[in-house]
Amino acid sequence: MPLVNTIHNEDCLETMAQWPDNAVDVIVTSPPWNVNFDYGDYSDDNKSDFDKWLTKVCIEMERVAKNAVYVFMNQDHMWTVQKGLLHFKQWLFYHKRNMGAAHHHNIYWSKTITPIAMSVLVKTLKMDKYKNVSPIDLITGVNPQSDYIKNKRVHPAQDPVEAYLPLVARTPGQVFYDPFMGSGTLALTAIKLGKQYVGSEINPEFVDIANKRIKGAKSQVDIFTEQLTIG
Numbered sequence: 001m002p003l004v005n006t007i008h009n010e011d012c013l014e015t016m017a018q019w020p021d022n023a024v025d026v027i028v029t030s031p032p033w034n035v036n037f038d039y040g041d042y043s044d045d046n047k048s049d050f051d052k053w054l055t056k057v058c059i060e061m062e063r064v065a066k067n068a069v070y071v072f073m074n075q076d077h078m079w080t081v082q083k084g085l086l087h088f089k090q091w092l093f094y095h096k097r098n099m100g101a102a103h104h105h106n107i108y109w110s111k112t113i114t115p116i117a118m119s120v121l122v123k124t125l126k127m128d129k130y131k132n133v134s135p136i137d138l139i140t141g142v143n144p145q146s147d148y149i150k151n152k153r154v155h156p157a158q159d160p161v162e163a164y165l166p167l168v169a170r171t172p173g174q175v176f177y178d179p180f181m182g183s184g185t186l187a188l189t190a191i192k193l194g195k196q197y198v199g200s201e202i203n204p205e206f207v208d209i210a211n212k213r214i215k216g217a218k219s220q221v222d223i224f225t226e227q228l229t230i231g
């Protein structure tokens, strides 16, 4: 079973291969998008076998997650995600305000029992393409990428905690896994909400960065708890 509150410095396929079905409650992740980001140990450089690999990852995510799988993916590869997450129940759209040419719309793909949300700006999408979508409520205001000013990032593709918070907060479960943990955003979100995290990250430098951020987040929670106790 997964060792909670740990980031495994390895290929996520290796991590998941060691787990039984339904080993974690929820997956929230932003995989590489094959768009030339510099991740050091992992080359994200328009690989020809990218979709084949992503399908494999999705099939494993589907297998190990009990309640939900959320994938932040660019439009170019969303059909691959669909192939992998065979039992998905709902699309969840998040419209980027400052769309980059390569990134189009971000799509959160969900395999939840409860239908999830669409962004308030979803009107601008071509809805006839997405006939089965039934928006229940809205996740607004946070752009997973461009809300970060470049020089504040500690990772080239760092997402804001605020983008993950609504997903983690609304999905039942205690153990949240990110197979592509990067700078530890999902871990920070889990800590903030009193949940447990597990991660995989192939680049040891990013694991160090994530663990430093986690230490900081935990000490903030400790100070807060201490203040509550004293108060």
Ligand SMILES: C[S@@+](CC[C@H](N)C(=O)[O-])C[C@H]1O[C@@H](n2cnc3c(N)ncnc32)[C@H](O)[C@@H]1O
Pocket (backbone or CB within 6 Å): 010, 011, 012, 013, 029, 030, 031, 032, 033, 039, 042, 155, 157, 158, 159, 160, 179, 180, 181, 182, 183, 184, 185, 186, 200, 201, 202, 203, 206
């Ligand atoms: C889009 S970034 C994730 C960013 C993360 N959400 C954050 O907020 O920092 C993808 C990450 O996946 C890592 N990665 C690439 N291939 C991997 C693999 N096979 N297993 C585990 N991590 C991998 C990269 O090093 C990179 O840090």
